[in-house]
Amino acid sequence: AQKVTQAQTEISVVEKEDVTLDCVYETRDTTYYLFWYKQPPSGELVFLIRRNSFDEQNEISGRYSWNFQKSTSSFNFTITASQVVDSAVYFCALTYAGNNRKLIWGLGTSLAVNP
Amino acid sequence: DSGVTQTPKHLITATGQRVTLRCSPRSGDLSVYWYQQSLDQGLQFLIQYYNGEERAKGNILERFSAQQFPDLHSELNLSSLELGDSALYFCASSVEWTGGGEQFFGPGTRLTVL
Numbered sequence: 001a002q003k004v005t006q007a008q009t010e011i012s013v014v015e016k017e018d019v020t021l022d023c024v025y026e027t028r029d030t031t032y033y034l035f036w037y038k039q040p041p042s043g044e045l046v047f048l049i050r051r052n053s054f055d056e057q058n059e060i061s062g063r064y065s066w067n068f069q070k071s072t073s074s075f076n077f078t079i080t081a082s083q084v085v086d087s088a089v090y091f092c093a094l095t096y097a098g099n100n101r102k103l104i105w106g107l108g109t110s111l112a113v114n115p
Numbered sequence: 116d117s118g119v120t121q122t123p124k125h126l127i128t129a130t131g132q133r134v135t136l137r138c139s140p141r142s143g144d145l146s147v148y149w150y151q152q153s154l155d156q157g158l159q160f161l162i163q164y165y166n167g168e169e170r171a172k173g174n175i176l177e178r179f180s181a182q183q184f185p186d187l188h189s190e191l192n193l194s195s196l197e198l199g200d201s202a203l204y205f206c207a208s209s210v211e212w213t214g215g216g217e218q219f220f221g222p223g224t225r226l227t228v229l
Binding site for chain 2: 035037043044045046047050091093101102103104105106107108
């Protein structure tokens with residue numbers, strides 16, 4: 001079965017702190033894809049990153065970085081020097097190479113960055 | 116702006132009623148997905164269409180149905196509404212129906228059943 005677990009329900013930090021959001025996934029497929037989406041208070045879902053199962057390179061995009069480790073089935077997301085605008089719910093999601101591409105979602109981590 | 120549009124943005128209705136949610140995918144995208152986001156169940160995949168054909172079904176109730184029209188827009192029909200159907204309904208689109216490309220999400224329709 002495919003499953004995504006985001007154990008942290010809520011995180012609160014002070015601006016400029018670094019914060020890591022955890023994501024652990026389960027799948028029996030060897031080819032799969034992992035995603036992070038951001039849902040700000042306005043409600044839309046904003047794509048942040050995609051990673052396929054054959055690419056374990058970490059990625060950095062500005063203040064955002066992602067650490068993908070197949071050995072621990074984790075795809076963690078770090079925000080460096082957090083800002084108030086980073087306050088949102090962050091979702092980790094999984095899909096696999098099959099005859100459809102439905103996303104399987106974690107329950108999300110609500111991040112509050114306080115000034 | 117993802118390029119995916121959804122109407123209406125908000126919908127308030129009563130139990131037992133029927134509503135239709137509409138989605139227009141990004142230009143060039145052939146695949147449309149519907150997701151439901153509720154407080155108790157989180158984000159759940161409902162159904163997927165590709166170029167007018169149903170490709171996958173998720174946790175979609177029998178009271179719900181969807182279709183994708185020749186112009187590629189999609190509608191999600193919810194009938195015999197119950198209080199528990201109150202949720203945010205998202206439509207997403209992508210170019211293909213397999214593989215791991217990203218899905219682009221619309222702004223969602225917030226349904227409130229009273």
